[in-house]
Amino acid sequence: MMKYTLLQVLLMLLAGPLVADEVANTSGVEFPPVPTFNSADAAAHGLQIATYAEQRDAGWKDEVAQGTMTLYAADGDSVRRTFSRMIYERPGEGDKLLIQFQSPAEIRGVSALTHENSGSSDDNWLYLPANKRVRRISGANNTASFQGTEFTYEDLSNIDPAEYEWRFMEETTLERDGAILPVLKLDAKPTYKDTGYSHIVVYYSREHFRQERIEYYDKAGVKLKVRDTSEWQLMHGRFWRSYLITMENLQTAKRTTLEQSKVFLNLSLYTSSRTGEARPNLTEELFTTRAMQK
């Protein structure tokens, strides 16, 4: 475990408020007040942290991003796919999500549409340009791999605090880009049926309540994968978005990275290069099977 010097502690204490003040919150969404944590009860404490972390990341309306996923085989060989991604936020109901592949050329235009349904299974469609067909897909289960990556659908969907048994473990630190990051370490046991894991360990940054790292333990209780989230950027002085997510499978030595570029959060806060006016937000009509077919 990392021990820090007095100087480092002082610097962190000083730096905290400085950074927070640096960028003004222009998102129009206030930070929710930090609750008084119940540190006497590890379960309640854990749930509080997870719930607060979720609340902190609500209210951004929509998101558009370009991304690159790179799949590394155990021998280091890799394959790269680029995609664009749109999300329509529906707090409490489940978001709508459209992913469209850009490259390699042979899969350009393949689109996956997901309607998350809070509390029940999601609706999925896939469009293949090579046969110009949209196919509804059902039951592609949570534990299935997402497009052959090390991420499963379960890993990609948001952590719903209500669906886990939480336990606060400890305050500790992670090393990030040579710096020491204070984190809150939580253990979470999924209570839903269709899971690939016995439990996960989530590291939230103490300051921003971002998910910095998640460790996934397989059904046998053996550590299976580690997901690291880094290269954070603060959007509109309010929401943190990661530009790099890596998922490493410790048992097969395979790895997937998701790099994001050009993230737009709440489109109405941007100006259109064509009209010179504020861009409209995404509408729900864009998240239909018709919109997939390009």
Added chain:
Amino acid sequence: MNLDPEASMAAPKSPTSPLVSFFYNIRWLSTALMVALILGAIASGGKRLGKFSASVAGLGGDKEAAASAPPMVFDPSMDLWFGEGDRAVTTWYEIEDRFVAEDYIVIAIEAKDEEFGAFSRESLATIMRLTEQFLKVPGVRHVRSLTYNPWIRWGSIEDDLGSEEGLIISDLVEVDPNELTDEDIIERMVAILGAERTAERIGEARLRQVIGADADFADHIGEPLLLGTILNNPGDTSVIQVQVLRPRVDEERLIEEFNGDEAAKQIAPTLYSVAQQRQSLVGLEHLLRIEQGLAVPSAQYADLLAYVEGIEDPDAQSAAGLELIDPRFNSMAGADGVELQKYDEYAERGGILVNIASGEPAPPGFTPEARSPFSYRIAGSPLFERNFEVVGMGDSKFIPLMFLVIMALLYLVFRNLAGVLVPMAVVFGSILIMVFGNFAKGDLMNNLTMMSPNMLTAVGIADAIHLVASWAALRPKFDNKKDLIMEVMQRNALPVLLTSLTTAVGFYSLTVSHLVPVQMLGTMASFGTVMAYVLSMTMVPALLSLIPHHKTQDEAKHSMVAEFFSIPRSTRFVALILGNRGKVLAGAFALVVISFAGVSRVEIDSDFRAMFPDNNPTMTAFKWVEARMGGVGDLEMVFSGPQASGTAAPSALSADEEPRLAKLQLRRVGQLQHPDEFEPLSQEEQSELQALTAKFDAWNARRIGVSTEFLATLGKFEQRLRNEMAVPTSDLAIVTDFISPLDTLRKINQVQNKNKASAYRVPRESDVGPELREPRLYFDEWSEQWAMTPGQSGANLIAQYYLQYESGARPGESLTTQLSADRMQFRVQGRIEQATSMDHLRAINRIQAIALEEFPSISGTIDADSDTHGSVADMTLSGKTLLFARTSDLFATGFLQSMSIALLAITLLIGIVFRSVRLALISLIPNLLPIMLPLSVFGLLGVPLDGPAILVSSVALGVCVDDTIHFFTKYARGRRNGYAPQEALVQTMHESGAAMTITTVILVIGFGTLLLSDFSPNFQMGALAGVMIALAWLFDFVVTMAVLSFAGSYNVTVKVPAKAEAAAA
């Protein structure tokens, strides 16, 4: 006791060389040095072994495992036998690197008596229960079973908004099987078995109630991917297929643990992964025992449970809880740190249930309460490998027995303690140095080197016996110990050196083999032989000088053996041989001819099924599973994109080039369709577009996984093989099945086409309509830019089908084990039944021949350089089965090479030592004949020999030569002392007959202990060596004698001494 008749007839004292007196004088120092060497070898070998074992066990980062690791003595990995790297071997390791390193363990469950067979509720419930438990065994990557496999189909999807048709992906059984209705069950039977087989099981009328009165059976083809793999055709035996990882160790971790120790770095990862895999197997077996009621919580289980529940720290409690349920280990530390057993485990042995840990019978009244009525068979290569190890280690239990027999024999011969203890000291000393020296060198034991102690025992005893025999014979003639011992050394130093050297050469010639274990055996045994000589010359004088000197000779103890070779009997025998020497030589010549004819027909063949006794449980289960489900052995066909030799592989577009090409293409198409929106391409940009397109095309041409041409040809090739596999008399009849991404593409094509049975095929170019082949431009609102969907082709459709499949598959079902991410490597996994290695090679060669002759475009036959249109792919065959089958060939070529080398070296040595070309050439006959004759019997009878067995020839050669050398030494001395050839022969027989006979008997017994082995190659080895050594003894007395009489005395007429004539009369 008198074994050395020389002592009784010749002047006892030879002139002592200064070397002998020097060695005699330093005997205590040299003995101390040797003891130090032995102890040093034990210490350094033991230390290295301990450190190595701890490092290996800790490779996964488990410090506790590292600390408590038992020393790893045995290397059970099969990789050891693969020979030196040629293409099949490198392909094997590439498969491990590129895809996933895993093995399959299959658990077969028979539900014959049930109405729905394997689909009965109880069978499904059992399969589901076991599947869920197996998934929780550490090291298990994936499980595929009747209840847990992707059931991909077209159907109606209901949700809040109504129903919509689409692809449904689910497990075949998602709910508690007891809740399934008969209709549900029949629907699932049809999905896997198809309509026809289901009708055979439950009757057509019953089936039609579910699928409809006018349903066409041809529309319900079942699931080809699962049928024959996890379910047999009649539908009553199903298999749970458990994918068990051989975990990887990354390079950094290896360097960290072993630093510059290259030998350790080489074998450690395999040992680690084999050990981990073995633990997973133990876990699976434990769960099966619980299922069968053969594992019940022990008396201490409740204590352990209470201890775990009482731990306050939640992390520690959860860790202890995991340890308690971890099926791989049957004990854990309880409250006071003492290891407690979790379960009492029983197994049937000899008809009764015994506790596996204690070996005691189960308590009276214990009857296993099985959770289900089914019986289980477990098979797969990890079991197979373990079987080799168990049987290999089992052979070591005969070593004490061998020692006992030999000690008893020594006592019978010498009738005193020195005669027993002195040879044993030499033997133990040299074995310890050899085995621990091997550990210190960084090698472990394996199935073959496990036999080196047996071999060295024979050799070491032969050395010491000559010394002890001389000592016992000369003892009455000497007044003091010093003179006696010096005389013993004087007489024996050179002959024993020679015999040791020839034996060492015989062993060392094995190192030319291409098989690593054979090389190791050669190095170890030759080193041990040299050490046995050194010990004989240092420790034996010291030990003998500890024994009080008596000059008396007890006539009663006079050896029967020595008396047998009395002068009169020897004279008669020599006369008999010489009188018939024409016949003897003609006979020997005939035997030589027969031997050559026979040996040239020897076939080296191995059959794993025949290597173990009939009641070996692993092999019984294997045969059972194979009889119902087909082969368990692997057969790998790896296709890769063609690459012109000598050129660098074309590289893919870089992360910058890819979007650049897309942009240029967009502008080119955009210019044509919306000229006002797009700037025309400049001259430079046009050539850039051309260059990028050319680079992409060169790279893309190797991506066979999306090539319709490759896949169509491969489909035909696969069908061609299947047709031949169906013919029972064909070489391919032992091949059971192939799976590859072709099956996945067929399935996805079928469901994309609404489950039509006719769409169960690989996509074709014509599946992409002309309207889709043109690029489509559109304005993308959200990036506020023009975008383009490129024109589509068959390759796009295939690439998109893969993506579609992988979006729904569990990680364990993903294509990554069959298709490389860049789609350039395409793996076809076949299954092949156990058979002889020759049958395996015939099948593999047949596949190769069909590929080369009928499908040259995908087998790399067409040179990519000269005909770029022709070659679509290269093909390489590999797999454990193939690599093993080839070891037979490697044994055969190794045999020829090492025999030639040993024979040449030994003949040269004899020529130099006896300064006679003639003697050297003569020695070929008694040296070669005893080896060739037994081998030729196998050749003439057409019985194949096991690979390892033939190895023994080089070893036996080294030992056979010993006899010849003793014979020649005595004969040469006799001739030098002025005896006529015939008299010299009589003296030779009289002098060395007893010693040669005793050593032969001891050697035969030493190798004979291998006859107790359960492992047939070891048995064959023991039998062959015994016969060869016995024949060598016989031929020395018969053939060598006849040949010597010719060679040594062209002009000497044979005159039988009067005494002998009288005796003969």
